[in-house]
Amino acid sequence: MAVTDDAILRVKEMIVSGELKPGDRLPREADLAERLGLSRNSLREAVKALSLVRVLDVRQGDGTYVSSLRADDLLGALSFVLDLHRGEDSVLEVLQVRRILEPAAAAMAAQRVEPDEIVKLRALCDAAESAKSVEELVEHDLDFHRAIAQCSGNAYLAQLLDTLAGPTVRVRIWRGITQSNAVDRTVAEHRAIVDALAAHQPELARSWSTVHVAGVEQWLSDLA
Incomplete structure:
Protein backbone atom coordinates (compact mmCIF):
# COMPACT_ATOMS: atom_id res chain seq x y z
CA MET A 1 0.00 0.00 0.00
CA ALA A 2 1.34 3.45 -0.94
CA VAL A 3 2.27 5.72 1.96
CA THR A 4 -0.40 8.27 1.02
CA ASP A 5 -3.05 5.54 0.73
CA ASP A 6 -2.12 4.33 4.20
CA ALA A 7 -2.45 7.87 5.54
CA ILE A 8 -5.89 8.23 3.93
CA LEU A 9 -6.96 4.93 5.49
CA ARG A 10 -5.78 6.04 8.95
CA VAL A 11 -7.73 9.29 8.80
CA LYS A 12 -10.76 7.47 7.40
CA GLU A 13 -10.65 5.01 10.32
CA MET A 14 -10.75 7.92 12.78
CA ILE A 15 -13.89 9.22 11.07
CA VAL A 16 -15.61 5.85 10.69
CA SER A 17 -14.93 4.95 14.33
CA GLY A 18 -16.50 8.23 15.47
CA GLU A 19 -13.28 9.56 16.94
CA LEU A 20 -13.60 12.41 14.48
CA LYS A 21 -17.17 13.58 13.89
CA PRO A 22 -18.70 15.96 11.31
CA GLY A 23 -17.58 19.48 12.14
CA ASP A 24 -14.62 18.36 14.31
CA ARG A 25 -11.29 20.05 13.81
CA LEU A 26 -8.33 17.77 13.13
CA PRO A 27 -5.41 17.94 15.58
CA ARG A 28 -2.36 19.97 14.54
CA GLU A 29 -0.55 18.39 11.61
CA ALA A 30 2.59 17.61 13.62
CA ASP A 31 0.62 16.07 16.48
CA LEU A 32 -1.63 13.98 14.23
CA ALA A 33 1.29 12.75 12.11
CA GLU A 34 3.18 11.66 15.22
CA ARG A 35 0.13 9.99 16.69
CA LEU A 36 -0.58 8.00 13.50
CA GLY A 37 3.07 7.20 12.87
CA LEU A 38 3.07 9.05 9.56
CA SER A 39 5.34 11.59 7.97
CA ARG A 40 3.93 15.09 7.83
CA ASN A 41 4.25 15.01 4.04
CA SER A 42 2.16 11.84 3.63
CA LEU A 43 -0.45 13.20 6.05
CA ARG A 44 -0.56 16.45 4.08
CA GLU A 45 -1.16 14.52 0.83
CA ALA A 46 -3.91 12.48 2.51
CA VAL A 47 -5.63 15.64 3.73
CA LYS A 48 -5.40 17.12 0.25
CA ALA A 49 -6.97 14.00 -1.30
CA LEU A 50 -9.77 13.83 1.28
CA SER A 51 -10.53 17.51 0.81
CA LEU A 52 -10.94 16.97 -2.94
CA VAL A 53 -13.71 14.46 -2.28
CA ARG A 54 -15.16 16.78 0.39
CA VAL A 55 -14.56 14.54 3.36
CA LEU A 56 -12.32 17.20 4.88
CA ASP A 57 -12.66 20.97 4.72
CA VAL A 58 -9.35 22.86 4.72
CA ARG A 59 -9.82 26.42 5.95
CA GLN A 60 -6.81 28.61 5.37
CA GLY A 61 -5.61 30.17 8.60
CA ASP A 62 -8.09 28.20 10.69
CA GLY A 63 -7.34 24.51 10.33
CA THR A 64 -8.78 21.36 8.79
CA TYR A 65 -12.25 20.13 9.71
CA VAL A 66 -14.32 17.05 9.02
CA SER A 67 -17.05 18.08 6.58
CA SER A 68 -20.76 17.65 7.22
CA LEU A 69 -20.42 14.25 5.44
CA ARG A 70 -23.79 14.90 3.85
CA ALA A 71 -24.64 12.90 0.74
CA ASP A 72 -24.89 15.94 -1.55
CA ASP A 73 -21.47 17.20 -0.41
Whole structure:
Protein backbone atom coordinates (compact mmCIF):
# COMPACT_ATOMS: atom_id res chain seq x y z
CA MET A 1 0.00 0.00 0.00
CA ALA A 2 1.34 3.45 -0.94
CA VAL A 3 2.27 5.72 1.96
CA THR A 4 -0.40 8.27 1.02
CA ASP A 5 -3.05 5.54 0.73
CA ASP A 6 -2.12 4.33 4.20
CA ALA A 7 -2.45 7.87 5.54
CA ILE A 8 -5.89 8.23 3.93
CA LEU A 9 -6.96 4.93 5.49
CA ARG A 10 -5.78 6.04 8.95
CA VAL A 11 -7.73 9.29 8.80
CA LYS A 12 -10.76 7.47 7.40
CA GLU A 13 -10.65 5.01 10.32
CA MET A 14 -10.75 7.92 12.78
CA ILE A 15 -13.89 9.22 11.07
CA VAL A 16 -15.61 5.85 10.69
CA SER A 17 -14.93 4.95 14.33
CA GLY A 18 -16.50 8.23 15.47
CA GLU A 19 -13.28 9.56 16.94
CA LEU A 20 -13.60 12.41 14.48
CA LYS A 21 -17.17 13.58 13.89
CA PRO A 22 -18.70 15.96 11.31
CA GLY A 23 -17.58 19.48 12.14
CA ASP A 24 -14.62 18.36 14.31
CA ARG A 25 -11.29 20.05 13.81
CA LEU A 26 -8.33 17.77 13.13
CA PRO A 27 -5.41 17.94 15.58
CA ARG A 28 -2.36 19.97 14.54
CA GLU A 29 -0.55 18.39 11.61
CA ALA A 30 2.59 17.61 13.62
CA ASP A 31 0.62 16.07 16.48
CA LEU A 32 -1.63 13.98 14.23
CA ALA A 33 1.29 12.75 12.11
CA GLU A 34 3.18 11.66 15.22
CA ARG A 35 0.13 9.99 16.69
CA LEU A 36 -0.58 8.00 13.50
CA GLY A 37 3.07 7.20 12.87
CA LEU A 38 3.07 9.05 9.56
CA SER A 39 5.34 11.59 7.97
CA ARG A 40 3.93 15.09 7.83
CA ASN A 41 4.25 15.01 4.04
CA SER A 42 2.16 11.84 3.63
CA LEU A 43 -0.45 13.20 6.05
CA ARG A 44 -0.56 16.45 4.08
CA GLU A 45 -1.16 14.52 0.83
CA ALA A 46 -3.91 12.48 2.51
CA VAL A 47 -5.63 15.64 3.73
CA LYS A 48 -5.40 17.12 0.25
CA ALA A 49 -6.97 14.00 -1.30
CA LEU A 50 -9.77 13.83 1.28
CA SER A 51 -10.53 17.51 0.81
CA LEU A 52 -10.94 16.97 -2.94
CA VAL A 53 -13.71 14.46 -2.28
CA ARG A 54 -15.16 16.78 0.39
CA VAL A 55 -14.56 14.54 3.36
CA LEU A 56 -12.32 17.20 4.88
CA ASP A 57 -12.66 20.97 4.72
CA VAL A 58 -9.35 22.86 4.72
CA ARG A 59 -9.82 26.42 5.95
CA GLN A 60 -6.81 28.61 5.37
CA GLY A 61 -5.61 30.17 8.60
CA ASP A 62 -8.09 28.20 10.69
CA GLY A 63 -7.34 24.51 10.33
CA THR A 64 -8.78 21.36 8.79
CA TYR A 65 -12.25 20.13 9.71
CA VAL A 66 -14.32 17.05 9.02
CA SER A 67 -17.05 18.08 6.58
CA SER A 68 -20.76 17.65 7.22
CA LEU A 69 -20.42 14.25 5.44
CA ARG A 70 -23.79 14.90 3.85
CA ALA A 71 -24.64 12.90 0.74
CA ASP A 72 -24.89 15.94 -1.55
CA ASP A 73 -21.47 17.20 -0.41
CA LEU A 74 -19.70 13.86 -0.75
CA LEU A 75 -21.19 13.13 -4.17
CA GLY A 76 -20.20 16.50 -5.58
CA ALA A 77 -16.83 15.08 -6.57
CA LEU A 78 -18.55 12.29 -8.51
CA SER A 79 -20.60 14.84 -10.41
CA PHE A 80 -17.39 16.62 -11.43
CA VAL A 81 -15.85 13.36 -12.67
CA LEU A 82 -18.96 12.49 -14.67
CA ASP A 83 -18.95 15.92 -16.30
CA LEU A 84 -15.41 15.25 -17.54
CA HIS A 85 -16.40 11.95 -19.17
CA ARG A 86 -19.29 12.48 -21.52
CA GLY A 87 -18.40 10.04 -24.30
CA GLU A 88 -20.81 7.40 -25.56
CA ASP A 89 -18.97 4.59 -23.74
CA SER A 90 -18.99 6.40 -20.40
CA VAL A 91 -22.70 7.26 -20.73
CA LEU A 92 -23.43 3.59 -21.42
CA GLU A 93 -21.57 2.67 -18.24
CA VAL A 94 -23.60 5.24 -16.29
CA LEU A 95 -26.80 3.71 -17.68
CA GLN A 96 -25.60 0.28 -16.56
CA VAL A 97 -25.13 1.60 -13.02
CA ARG A 98 -28.59 3.18 -13.13
CA ARG A 99 -30.04 -0.19 -14.17
CA ILE A 100 -28.62 -1.66 -10.97
CA LEU A 101 -29.59 1.15 -8.59
CA GLU A 102 -32.91 2.51 -9.87
CA PRO A 103 -34.82 -0.78 -9.54
CA ALA A 104 -33.51 -1.07 -5.98
CA ALA A 105 -34.78 2.44 -5.23
CA ALA A 106 -38.18 1.58 -6.71
CA ALA A 107 -38.42 -1.59 -4.61
CA MET A 108 -37.56 0.37 -1.47
CA ALA A 109 -40.08 3.05 -2.38
CA ALA A 110 -42.84 0.45 -2.81
CA GLN A 111 -42.45 -0.51 0.83
CA ARG A 112 -42.84 2.98 2.25
CA VAL A 113 -44.51 5.25 -0.32
CA GLU A 114 -47.33 7.44 1.01
CA PRO A 115 -50.65 8.19 -0.74
CA ASP A 116 -49.74 11.84 -1.33
CA GLU A 117 -46.51 10.73 -3.01
CA ILE A 118 -48.47 8.45 -5.34
CA VAL A 119 -50.67 11.43 -6.26
CA LYS A 120 -47.54 13.45 -7.08
CA LEU A 121 -46.11 10.63 -9.22
CA ARG A 122 -49.37 10.23 -11.16
CA ALA A 123 -49.39 13.99 -11.78
CA LEU A 124 -45.87 13.72 -13.21
CA CYS A 125 -47.11 10.94 -15.52
CA ASP A 126 -49.95 13.20 -16.72
CA ALA A 127 -47.52 16.08 -17.27
CA ALA A 128 -45.19 13.86 -19.28
CA GLU A 129 -48.07 12.67 -21.45
CA SER A 130 -49.02 16.24 -22.33
CA ALA A 131 -45.44 17.44 -22.86
CA LYS A 132 -45.08 19.75 -25.85
CA SER A 133 -41.54 18.67 -26.71
CA VAL A 134 -39.07 15.86 -26.11
CA GLU A 135 -37.00 18.19 -23.94
CA GLU A 136 -40.02 18.84 -21.73
CA LEU A 137 -40.74 15.11 -21.56
CA VAL A 138 -37.18 14.43 -20.40
CA GLU A 139 -37.53 17.10 -17.70
CA HIS A 140 -40.64 15.35 -16.41
CA ASP A 141 -38.80 12.03 -16.67
CA LEU A 142 -35.98 13.40 -14.50
CA ASP A 143 -38.49 14.70 -11.96
CA PHE A 144 -40.24 11.33 -11.94
CA HIS A 145 -37.09 9.35 -11.22
CA ARG A 146 -35.97 11.90 -8.64
CA ALA A 147 -39.31 11.60 -6.82
CA ILE A 148 -39.12 7.79 -6.70
CA ALA A 149 -35.56 7.90 -5.37
CA GLN A 150 -36.69 10.29 -2.64
CA CYS A 151 -39.55 7.92 -1.79
CA SER A 152 -36.94 5.22 -1.12
CA GLY A 153 -36.11 7.01 2.11
CA ASN A 154 -32.35 6.74 1.47
CA ALA A 155 -30.79 10.18 1.02
CA TYR A 156 -27.49 8.79 -0.27
CA LEU A 157 -29.17 6.64 -2.90
CA ALA A 158 -31.40 9.54 -3.97
CA GLN A 159 -28.44 11.91 -4.32
CA LEU A 160 -26.34 9.33 -6.16
CA LEU A 161 -29.11 8.66 -8.68
CA ASP A 162 -29.66 12.37 -9.18
CA THR A 163 -25.94 12.77 -9.87
CA LEU A 164 -25.95 9.87 -12.33
CA ALA A 165 -28.95 11.31 -14.20
CA GLY A 166 -27.05 14.33 -15.51
CA PRO A 167 -24.81 12.59 -18.07
CA THR A 168 -27.79 10.70 -19.54
CA VAL A 169 -29.95 13.72 -20.41
CA ARG A 170 -28.70 14.20 -23.96
CA VAL A 171 -29.05 10.49 -24.72
CA ARG A 172 -32.62 10.47 -23.44
CA ILE A 173 -33.51 13.51 -25.56
CA TRP A 174 -31.92 12.00 -28.67
CA ARG A 175 -33.78 8.73 -28.12
CA GLY A 176 -37.07 10.61 -27.80
CA ILE A 177 -36.41 12.39 -31.10
CA THR A 178 -35.26 9.40 -33.12
CA GLN A 179 -37.30 6.49 -31.74
CA SER A 180 -40.90 6.69 -32.90
CA ASN A 181 -42.58 5.11 -29.86
CA ALA A 182 -40.19 6.43 -27.18
CA VAL A 183 -42.62 8.99 -25.73
CA ASP A 184 -45.61 6.64 -25.44
CA ARG A 185 -43.38 3.89 -24.11
CA THR A 186 -41.86 6.16 -21.46
CA VAL A 187 -45.24 7.31 -20.16
CA ALA A 188 -46.67 3.76 -20.15
CA GLU A 189 -43.68 2.45 -18.19
CA HIS A 190 -43.92 5.34 -15.74
CA ARG A 191 -47.57 4.49 -15.07
CA ALA A 192 -46.75 0.79 -14.62
CA ILE A 193 -44.10 1.69 -12.04
CA VAL A 194 -46.52 3.94 -10.15
CA ASP A 195 -49.19 1.22 -10.16
CA ALA A 196 -46.68 -1.20 -8.62
CA LEU A 197 -45.71 1.38 -6.00
CA ALA A 198 -49.35 2.11 -5.17
CA ALA A 199 -49.95 -1.61 -4.72
CA HIS A 200 -46.88 -1.83 -2.46
CA GLN A 201 -45.37 -4.59 -4.61
CA PRO A 202 -41.57 -4.17 -4.38
CA GLU A 203 -40.62 -6.87 -6.87
CA LEU A 204 -43.10 -5.67 -9.48
CA ALA A 205 -41.80 -2.11 -9.05
CA ARG A 206 -38.25 -3.43 -9.39
CA SER A 207 -39.13 -5.32 -12.58
CA TRP A 208 -40.86 -2.39 -14.28
CA SER A 209 -38.04 -0.04 -13.29
CA THR A 210 -35.50 -2.45 -14.77
CA VAL A 211 -37.43 -2.62 -18.05
CA HIS A 212 -37.72 1.15 -18.13
CA VAL A 213 -34.05 1.97 -17.54
CA ALA A 214 -32.80 -0.91 -19.69
CA GLY A 215 -34.72 0.46 -22.67
CA VAL A 216 -32.47 3.51 -22.96
CA GLU A 217 -29.37 1.40 -22.35
CA GLN A 218 -30.35 -1.10 -25.06
CA TRP A 219 -31.12 1.68 -27.52
CA LEU A 220 -27.69 3.23 -26.99
CA SER A 221 -25.97 -0.17 -27.25
CA ASP A 222 -27.70 -0.82 -30.58
CA LEU A 223 -26.28 2.42 -31.95
CA ALA A 224 -22.73 1.43 -31.10
